[in-house]
Amino acid sequence: MSAELRVEQLRKVFVTGHPPVQKAAIDTVSFTIAAGEIVVLLGPSGCGKTTTLRCVAGLEHPNSGRIVIGGTAYTDPAAGVLVPPRSRNLGMVFQSYAVWPHMTVRQNVTYPLRARKTPRADQARAVQEALALVELAEYADRPVTQLSGGQMQRVALARSMVYHPQILLLDEPLSNLDAQLRLRLRDDLRRIIKRAGLTALYVTHDQTEAVVLGDRIGVMRDGRLLQLDTPREIYNRPADLFVAGFTGATNRIDGRLLRHDADFAIIETRSGERLLARLGSGLQDGAAARVALRPDNVVFAPAGDGPNRFTAHVESQHYQGTQTVYEVTVLGTRIEALEVGSSARWEVGAEVTVALPPEMCWGYGP
Amino acid sequence: MDGQTASPHLGEITRIRAPAARASHPALPWLWSGLLIAVLGFLVLYPTLMLLFGALTTTNPVLEGVHLADVSIGNFLTVATNINVLAALGNSLIACGGGTLLAVVIGLSFAWVVVRTNTPCKALIASTGMLPLFVPPLVAGVAWSILGSPKTGLLNMLMAKAGLGWHVDLYSMPGMIFVFGIYYAPYVYMFTAAALRNMDPSLEEAAEIAGASPTRTMATVTFPLILPAIISGMLLSFVVMLGIYGIPAVLGAPANIPVLTTYIFALTAWSPPLYNTAAAVAVILMIVTGVLVYAQQRVLAGRNFTTVAGKAFRPRALNLGPWRFFTLGLAIVYLLVVVVLPSLALIVAAFRKFLFIRDIPSLLDMKQYGWQHFIKMFDNPLTVISIVNSMKVGVITAVVGGILAFAIGYTITRTHAPGRRTIDAITTIPVAIPGLVIGVAYLWAWIGLPGGLYGTLWILALAFVARFIPDTVKALSTSLMQIHRELEEAAWICGRGMLGTIASIVLPLARPGVVAATTLLFILAIRELGSSLFLYSSGTMVMAVQLLGYYEGGNIGITAAFSLVQMVLLGVLITITHSLSRGAAQRSVVRGG
Numbered sequence: 001m002s003a004e005l006r007v008e009q010l011r012k013v014f015v016t017g018h019p020p021v022q023k024a025a026i027d028t029v030s031f032t033i034a035a036g037e038i039v040v041l042l043g044p045s046g047c048g049k050t051t052t053l054r055c056v057a058g059l060e061h062p063n064s065g066r067i068v069i070g071g072t073a074y075t076d077p078a079a080g081v082l083v084p085p086r087s088r089n090l091g092m093v094f095q096s097y098a099v100w101p102h103m104t105v106r107q108n109v110t111y112p113l114r115a116r117k118t119p120r121a122d123q124a125r126a127v128q129e130a131l132a133l134v135e136l137a138e139y140a141d142r143p144v145t146q147l148s149g150g151q152m153q154r155v156a157l158a159r160s161m162v163y164h165p166q167i168l169l170l171d172e173p174l175s176n177l178d179a180q181l182r183l184r185l186r187d188d189l190r191r192i193i194k195r196a197g198l199t200a201l202y203v204t205h206d207q208t209e210a211v212v213l214g215d216r217i218g219v220m221r222d223g224r225l226l227q228l229d230t231p232r233e234i235y236n237r238p239a240d241l242f243v244a245g246f247t248g249a250t251n252r253i254d255g256r257l258l259r260h261d262a263d264f265a266i267i268e269t270r271s272g273e274r275l276l277a278r279l280g281s282g283l284q285d286g287a288a289a290r291v292a293l294r295p296d297n298v299v300f301a302p303a304g305d306g307p308n309r310f311t312a313h314v315e316s317q318h319y320q321g322t323q324t325v326y327e328v329t330v331l332g333t334r335i336e337a338l339e340v341g342s343s344a345r346w347e348v349g350a351e352v353t354v355a356l357p358p359e360m361c362w363g364y365g366p
Numbered sequence: 367m368d369g370q371t372a373s374p375h376l377g378e379i380t381r382i383r384a385p386a387a388r389a390s391h392p393a394l395p396w397l398w399s400g401l402l403i404a405v406l407g408f409l410v411l412y413p414t415l416m417l418l419f420g421a422l423t424t425t426n427p428v429l430e431g432v433h434l435a436d437v438s439i440g441n442f443l444t445v446a447t448n449i450n451v452l453a454a455l456g457n458s459l460i461a462c463g464g465g466t467l468l469a470v471v472i473g474l475s476f477a478w479v480v481v482r483t484n485t486p487c488k489a490l491i492a493s494t495g496m497l498p499l500f501v502p503p504l505v506a507g508v509a510w511s512i513l514g515s516p517k518t519g520l521l522n523m524l525m526a527k528a529g530l531g532w533h534v535d536l537y538s539m540p541g542m543i544f545v546f547g548i549y550y551a552p553y554v555y556m557f558t559a560a561a562l563r564n565m566d567p568s569l570e571e572a573a574e575i576a577g578a579s580p581t582r583t584m585a586t587v588t589f590p591l592i593l594p595a596i597i598s599g600m601l602l603s604f605v606v607m608l609g610i611y612g613i614p615a616v617l618g619a620p621a622n623i624p625v626l627t628t629y630i631f632a633l634t635a636w637s638p639p640l641y642n643t644a645a646a647v648a649v650i651l652m653i654v655t656g657v658l659v660y661a662q663q664r665v666l667a668g669r670n671f672t673t674v675a676g677k678a679f680r681p682r683a684l685n686l687g688p689w690r691f692f693t694l695g696l697a698i699v700y701l702l703v704v705v706v707l708p709s710l711a712l713i714v715a716a717f718r719k720f721l722f723i724r725d726i727p728s729l730l731d732m733k734q735y736g737w738q739h740f741i742k743m744f745d746n747p748l749t750v751i752s753i754v755n756s757m758k759v760g761v762i763t764a765v766v767g768g769i770l771a772f773a774i775g776y777t778i779t780r781t782h783a784p785g786r787r788t789i790d791a792i793t794t795i796p797v798a799i800p801g802l803v804i805g806v807a808y809l810w811a812w813i814g815l816p817g818g819l820y821g822t823l824w825i826l827a828l829a830f831v832a833r834f835i836p837d838t839v840k841a842l843s844t845s846l847m848q849i850h851r852e853l854e855e856a857a858w859i860c861g862r863g864m865l866g867t868i869a870s871i872v873l874p875l876a877r878p879g880v881v882a883a884t885t886l887l888f889i890l891a892i893r894e895l896g897s898s899l900f901l902y903s904s905g906t907m908v909m910a911v912q913l914l915g916y917y918e919g920g921n922i923g924i925t926a927a928f929s930l931v932q933m934v935l936l937g938v939l940i941t942i943t944h945s946l947s948r949g950a951a952q953r954s955v956v957r958g959g
Binding site for chain 2 (some may be wrong): 057085094095101112160
């Protein structure tokens, strides 16, 4: 049955380069996934997300820390515990799908059951159910080499779920598919995993995939877990500048923190104007501060009155059909602003009032 | 969230039990690596050390047993400075050096004609041009002695009857150089043709746009770019020639021109056999080979600057105009000399009652031909025994060598077992040891031990396994590396152990490579002469040695007949392997010589 996964103080060090330098691929990462929950690890390549997943699978060996599944420690170097992958009872979907090309769909999916010496009658039934779940029942006796990429992906999924593993691990399972198929499978994947009631750890570098699939998202960088939260929290309350940037808040406005209360800070920008922003991590009165802001949160010509109203100068205009991206100078900084709609309202050189909603301006230390 | 709702489908399955959580014993990888190193030590290191030991002593291992007392570098130096040894070394260097130069001239022109011109029938020329690679050197020597022996050679008789004043004598240094050159040209061809094919044509186009003439482009761009390939092919063909016994034995011996290989064998054939001297000369041969192999690896490693961009290029074909028929003519002459003439010579000699040819019409007189040599050959029980023995040795070599090479290849490419580098390093050692030297080494390793391997078929098979292990491991590693790692990891995750995964995933996927490598081992084993010479005994006669026996017995008809039998056998086997492996066979015969 699906189980809870606890990763405690996980650390893995690689020695690379010449002269050899120690580099932490995973730098003291801890998190817990409740039974039946889907957690997505999100981050750029080399951030340690795949290494973390492979440590859970038992394919990589961490230097320290513990991996506890359903209350049992499977990896605990300090205690000399290292259960090999075959005995962990996990399911895993690989980036390359790793469906065995010399077998049919049925043989691929039966394989883990044969390894477990499941009685024959149960094998057939379990395979049939797993294939039905991924909607491949009528393909059971085809050689997998005759399948499309998306179908192979489903075979891999059926194979990893047929024995009802304690935890399902997915390593960028959609990255080898074309864009359209990726969108469809993304939705299917969540539905299938939820229907099977599996605990899942999913690794990707694609933010939209993470948002759609995950109950919670963990953003990783340089081997560290920066923030683990629901998609809503990640997108609306990013913990630091990197997470903010990763969710699309690419604009940066530099300044100095004047004063703050429990939730908001007042920041003096380069132009001398004052900006009201949410109080993030690493801020100190009088010290340098940096505000992150998503282009789509810039409001042009707001109605009525409110905080954070400034005059912006339109520098360039990139019409994209259903939306227009502008570069504007505001608060002494050049930022991007995005307005939805098929008419580009603001010409280059125009002066326009913009509102930067304080809820959407996130201030951090440098 | 709907996280806690269990699946209506999968939840029902209760009889799928989770695998027991058990860890493999931490000492297991060490045990495995230790086992592999022990096996390799037994196959490679022990005989090599015994050979070195033999070169440093003067005791006879058969009569006096093995003593460590009189080991001295002086014994080796006495042999190394002996005038006969130096003469043999000199002859070897001249014959192989000359042969290599000729091979470069032929191979390079051949590569250029095939890859870079619009000569007609290019593909056919290219594939028939590779045929000499598969001809055992002894058979090549026999064929050319039938054609070009000074008194009875077919060519000389025909030219005399035709009233031409020409005369050829293949029993000479130029004769050896000629035969070496034409048979090993394909080695140079393979390297240079690949380099020419992989060269980015825009490199040459750039030179021409910069104002260089075609000849100048060739001299300043094309040639420098393929120079590493030429040098590499040159060194390889030199090394292979150095270890060849068959050609100098047939063509050099009558003219009293000993080379290192024939000299080593002569030493062990004397009474009493001079095993120590033979070992010392073998060590000299091994040192020369080792240096050259090292040089070749360096050249190959340093060729990255060249042309290979990982892209497939369509090579530029030069339009030769009417001259393309001239190049076609040259290619046909080469094929005539290297394929057609020797085959005809063997066929004529094998089926003709008497090799003496009175005049041209008598050459075509069918009454002169028959099966008598074949009948006589099969009347000799040794013929059948040697064929059966060769097959047995071939099977043992293929099975033992195949399993060992797979184990080593898997350990090196797929595991984190300790000592992988050591295993890899020991595996490559035989690359630098000619077959004949391995024969001497195995002789030294086992002749002094009572009740050991000496005199059995196993000593032959094990020597062949040791000789061909580097190529087999390399071929198998290549096919293993083509299997995506995740295919294996997926099986582990699914609950299979390492052995189960190998059996159900790795082996089925690597099957074409494994089948090709083992069949190839079989072929190489049944045609191997150099190492067999020292290891066969009356009960374990093999085909290659038996052929040499027929030749030295003086009956050219039976020799030619047996040569044909072996060629047909090899031809069938190679065709099968080739169709199984699509070209891998060709690459690996290269070092077999």
